[in-house]
Amino acid sequence: EIVMTQSPATLSLSPGERATLSCRASQSVGRNVAWYQQKRGQAPRLLIYRASNTATGIPARFSGSGSGTEFTLTISSLQSEDFVVYYCQQYNNWPPHTFGQGTKLEIK
Amino acid sequence: EVQLVESGGGLVQPGGSLRLSCAASGFIFSSYWMHWVRQTPGKGLVWVSHINSDGSTTNYADSVKGRFTVSRDNTKNTLYLQMNGLRAEDTAVYYCARATFEGDFDHWGQGTLVTVSS
Numbered sequence: 449e450i451v452m453t454q455s456p457a458t459l460s461l462s463p464g465e466r467a468t469l470s471c472r473a474s475q476s477v478g479r480n481v482a483w484y485q486q487k488r489g490q491a492p493r494l495l496i497y498r499a500s501n502t503a504t505g506i507p508a509r510f511s512g513s514g515s516g517t518e519f520t521l522t523i524s525s526l527q528s529e530d531f532v533v534y535y536c537q538q539y540n541n542w543p544p545h546t547f548g549q550g551t552k553l554e555i556k
Numbered sequence: 557e558v559q560l561v562e563s564g565g566g567l568v569q570p571g572g573s574l575r576l577s578c579a580a581s582g583f584i585f586s587s588y589w590m591h592w593v594r595q596t597p598g599k600g601l602v603w604v605s606h607i608n609s610d611g612s613t614t615n616y617a618d619s620v621k622g623r624f625t626v627s628r629d630n631t632k633n634t635l636y637l638q639m640n641g642l643r644a645e646d647t648a649v650y651y652c653a654r655a656t657f658e659g660d661f662d663h664w665g666q667g668t669l670v671t672v673s674s
Contacts, residue, residue, distance in 0.1 A: 480658075480659060482660035482661070484601075484661075486601075490666075491651055491664035491665060491666055491667055492601065492651075492661075492664055493664070494660060494661060494662045494663075497656065497658055497660040497662075498658055498660070503662065535600065535601055537601075537660070537661075539658075539659035539660060540659075542615070542659075543603070543606070543615040543616070543617070544603045544615075544617050544618075545591070545603040545606070545659075546603065547600060547601040547602065547603065548600070549600045550600050550601075
């Protein structure tokens, strides 16, 4: 089973700042990584697929990069609604389709 | 508009059974693989099961294998998860999700809460 490890667990930043969230796979997953955003009490929402493709309707401040075992989600200028939880997921080697443990973005 | 609506959650005693449903609309249901993902309150996302578009292939997480069964009725645009032998550790919000042809999950239902407790 591929393990996805996200860092940091919690990231404290201020609105307007740039956020960089990391996700590491225990073995190569090519570019088959997605990023999801989850607001409290809501279902996850797809942000990024295939490592760097922005999903429909997602603001341009969200971007993804990486390949192999190292992946990054970048939020260029944080808005108040961005301070929620983010998950990465690999879908290269399955089952199972594994998720990271999440990064909580909090207001500093 | 794509919509996925789960139902069937509730309180059940250990060892009991529940069947979750996920009603799909706004897309050609029979063309898509579908997944179940669960989330323990306050914790992360855990993949549970998937089923291919015609229902001929299924897979399960080790933690539910032999106890849960995923199925679908493409004539009713509905996905199911039959859960038997429920344990306290199965307590979670269960989401159904649609997989794109790439493999990511582009639409999710709102979730249904399953609580296993005596």
